[in-house]
Amino acid sequence: ILCEKDDLAEGTSSRSGKLVHGGLRYLEYYEFRLVREALIEREVLLESAPHIIWPMRFVLPHSPDDRPAWLVRLGLFLYDHLGGRKRLPATRTLNLRTAPEGAPIKDVFKRGFEYSDCWVDDARLVIINALDAAERGAKILARTACTAARRENGLWSVEMRDSRTGVTTTVRARALINAAGPWVNDIINRVAGQNSKRNVRLVKGSHIVVPKFWEGRQAYLVQNSDKRVIFINPYQNDLALIGTTDIPYDGRPEDVKADSSEIDYLIKIVNRYFKRELARDDVIYSFSGVRPLYDDNADNPSAVTRDYIFELDASAGQAPLLSVFGGKITTFRKLAEHALDRIAPFFPKMGTRWTSKGYLPGGDIANADFEQFLGDLGREYPWMPASLVKHYG
Known part of the structure; x- marks a missing residue:
């Protein structure tokens, strides 16, 4: 018996960053076992539910003021090899001035890296x-x-x-x-x-949703001067999902919401990197979730x-x-x-x-190739919305 006091996925589970990922930044805290386990699980889940989990490329513009290039390369090398990567393409270095992925990035950032993780419909x-x-x-x-x-x-x-x-x-x-x-x-x-x-130590993570402001299907991962990283991901066709924050929280989990300072914080980080700068009026909505992290007495919420x-x-x-x-x-x-x-x-x-x-419901797709599956269905049933296929497989 599962006893759920609210609706399914009404709490933290649907207020995530919508990622199935190894957790690149956890390598800085020597969480090698956790990262390895997460990378292995990324492959397992991609096979078992390819209709709601799909590969995504992440562009990381390099800022020498935050982390040295050798440290980023080392982290990405470990990220590629710790979990026995099979389905996803490897990391590569980008010249942001010539690569199309660098087009929306400010000219001061000359070099970047591109690596793989996965998107998930968390709810x-x-x-x-x-x-x-x-x-x-x-x-x-x-x-x-x-x-x-x-x-x-x-x-x-x-x-x-x-x-x-x-x-x-x-x-x-x-x-x-x-x-x-x-x-x-x-x-x-x-x-x-x-x-x-x-x-558990409750840590609030907030996201904002804005109109998508770049071309292409790639996501971005940017560094901030406080050593935090922020994801900027394509979301629901023509939107962008930006987050997350890490704020200690001592209120009721049911009452959590993004506050004004968090929204300003996320906008400021985006505007440091992107030519198309955001304003408060660009924010369509925000949401916040409470992460129930095991309290290991770390001083910094990001290090928990x-x-x-x-x-x-x-x-x-x-x-x-x-x-x-x-x-x-x-x-x-x-x-x-x-x-x-x-x-x-x-x-x-x-x-x-x-x-x-095993396969989760809707995930029994040949070779876990959802793009091929979606294309085949579209030709056979041209009236069928792609969103239904992404929900039900």
């Missing part, structure tokens, strides 16, 4: 995972809050309240997995009545690990409670595998791993 990724689980027998309960959980006779007794009807039901479970993201500690403390030595940690509460003879701290959208599948590994001793008949070779 749809959540939904097709839920659909896949439902097809395999899971019960998906959206708009149903877990209001209480207590151990009784070797099982969990879990109370769930449907927010639409107000009806409360109770179910018995052999294990409870707490994957509540920003609310993980609330579930431990208030709902389950337990204690934890671990915490994006890795995930598990806490298993399973005293002798008691039903297990497994809580998940941290994580990122790219590694969701691997995180789920590791979570099941932790509770496997309580389920002797648990089957073997299989998701790395």
